[in-house]
Amino acid sequence: SQQGEEDPQALSIQEGENATMNCSYKTSINNLQWYRQNSGRGLVHLILIRSNEREKHSGRLRVTLDTSKKSSSLLITASRAADTASYFCATDGPMDSSYKLIFGSGTRLLVRP
Amino acid sequence: DGGITQSPKYLFRKEGQNVTLSCEQNLNHDAMYWYRQDPGQGLRLIYYSQIVNDFQKGDIAEGYSVSREKKESFPLTVTSAQKNPTAFYLCASSMWGQNHEQYFGPGTRLTVT
Numbered sequence: 773s774q775q776g777e778e779d780p781q782a783l784s785i786q787e788g789e790n791a792t793m794n795c796s797y798k799t800s801i802n803n804l805q806w807y808r809q810n811s812g813r814g815l816v817h818l819i820l821i822r823s824n825e826r827e828k829h830s831g832r833l834r835v836t837l838d839t840s841k842k843s844s845s846l847l848i849t850a851s852r853a854a855d856t857a858s859y860f861c862a863t864d865g866p867m868d869s870s871y872k873l874i875f876g877s878g879t880r881l882l883v884r885p
Numbered sequence: 886d887g888g889i890t891q892s893p894k895y896l897f898r899k900e901g902q903n904v905t906l907s908c909e910q911n912l913n914h915d916a917m918y919w920y921r922q923d924p925g926q927g928l929r930l931i932y933y934s935q936i937v938n939d940f941q942k943g944d945i946a947e948g949y950s951v952s953r954e955k956k957e958s959f960p961l962t963v964t965s966a967q968k969n970p971t972a973f974y975l976c977a978s979s980m981w982g983q984n985h986e987q988y989f990g991p992g993t994r995l996t997v998t
Contacts, residue, residue, distance in 0.1 A: 815928075815977075817987065873987060
């Protein structure tokens with residue numbers, strides 16, 4: 773069952789520009805997490821935002837969460853070529869006591885030098 | 886040097902053969918997970934384990950089997966019953982409970998011909 777859906781599926785920007793990716797989900801959540809995956813590698817955790825939080829920052833990353841719209845956004849400011857990767861949102865739900873994460877299909881970001 | 890390892894990185898098998906993928910972690914995490922990723926797609930949960938000697942089916946368990954005899958190890962066997970086994974397999978671990986990130990291994994790319 774797919775919970776999170778990212779938008780856009782692919783994004784191409786110039787180095788130095790900001791990149792915004794969106795995630796929508798269907799049911800109530802405990803938290804929403806963002807992960808990054810370089811091509812052919814494992815995922816790396818970026819940031820976790822809890823359902824009672826609205827915004828979080830980590831370095832050049834800013835995540836917002838709107839539980840009324842069941843959506844989240846990830847903003848990468850001043851992008852670098854090294855930010856080229858796929859970005860996934862993942863959620864776990866309060867109705868699911870197993871604490872499993874459900875991943876979206878991802879946004880592929882290309883940062884052109 | 887704490888982390889989660891998977892071996893081998895690439896694996897080739899003939900159709901009809903069972904194959905076992907290794908996953909080891911030294912993070913002292915209770916929970917471990919196996920995901921499958923197809924090209925350009927998100928992650929789908931195969932099996933997960935909350936504790937030693939216990940595991941649960943995920944969304945796509947058919948044709949796969951696991952064991953959890955030690956806290957550090959969670960091997961995945963892809964059986965000949967799996968109709969389309971060629972994929973990228975990712976193992977992850979985490980602390981059990983709400984609001985915990987998952988740590989991923991580097992993945993194993995399995996090709997079955």
